Amino acid sequence: DGGITQSPKYLFRKEGQNVTLSCEQNLNHDAMYWYRQDPGQGLRLIYYSQIVNDFQKGDIAEGYSVSREKKESFPLTVTSAQKNPTAFYLCASRAATQRGYGYTFGSGTRLTVV
Amino acid sequence: QKEVEQNSGPLSVPEGAIASLNCTYSDRGSQSFFWYRQYSGKSPELIMSIYSNGDKEDGRFTAQLNKASQYVSLLIRDSQPSDSATYLCAVNRAQAGTALIFGKGTTLSVSS
Numbered sequence: 001d002g003g004i005t006q007s008p009k010y011l012f013r014k015e016g017q018n019v020t021l022s023c024e025q026n027l028n029h030d031a032m033y034w035y036r037q038d039p040g041q042g043l044r045l046i047y048y049s050q051i052v053n054d055f056q057k058g059d060i061a062e063g064y065s066v067s068r069e070k071k072e073s074f075p076l077t078v079t080s081a082q083k084n085p086t087a088f089y090l091c092a093s094r095a096a097t098q099r100g101y102g103y104t105f106g107s108g109t110r111l112t113v114v
Numbered sequence: 115q116k117e118v119e120q121n122s123g124p125l126s127v128p129e130g131a132i133a134s135l136n137c138t139y140s141d142r143g144s145q146s147f148f149w150y151r152q153y154s155g156k157s158p159e160l161i162m163s164i165y166s167n168g169d170k171e172d173g174r175f176t177a178q179l180n181k182a183s184q185y186v187s188l189l190i191r192d193s194q195p196s197d198s199a200t201y202l203c204a205v206n207r208a209q210a211g212t213a214l215i216f217g218k219g220t221t222l223s224v225s226s
């Protein structure tokens with residue numbers, strides 16, 4: 001079945017540590033996105049990529065980095081510069097569904113600083 | 115002014131009633147509008163998209179768009195307890211390709 005796979009589901013980070021969140025899709029979608037969600041809040045755009053080897057900063061890119069070397073993969077690195085990384089991270093790709101051109105989301109990674 | 119605004123709720127309706135969720139947006143260049151449903155601890159799932167002024171119906175859901183007023187709404191008819199969730203309004207940002215900007219969501223509670 002086609003879809004978006006995020007891993008790990010839960011991730012614990014120590015202070016000052018970089019961690020990488022994985023996002024893989026087998027939907028053959030060109031565009032991929034990373035969002036962050038804090039409790040009781042909506043989704044905030046971190047980075048997005050419309051095509052391989054190209055990506056743009058979203059609204060809260062500071063302290064994060066991405067790469068897009070393959071169409072299927074869009075990993076997000078949370079660096080030590082991100083002072084408050086505890087959140088629910090969602091990866092999405094652009095889908096054409098019977099309901100229109102909305103996103104398909106992965107199941108998310110919950111990151112906690114310990 | 116926030117790009118996408120929603121009342122946070124909670125919105126409480128009895129089973130079988132109509133739930134009405136509202137959203138306003140600030141970017142007049144936006145062309146695509148979406149409603150997502152998110153259950154607690156889960157990722158959002160797309161329930162409706164709308165691109166033109168007027169109403170769009172899909173089963174128990176109706177999306178309404180008024181670009182002149184920069185207003186999008188979602189009506190849920192015959193509300194069920196399983197509809198209890200947070201509903202997120204999303205709008206494309208005209209200068210950011212296909213990137214969507216989300217509101218903070220409205221929490222709906224349907225009581226049986």
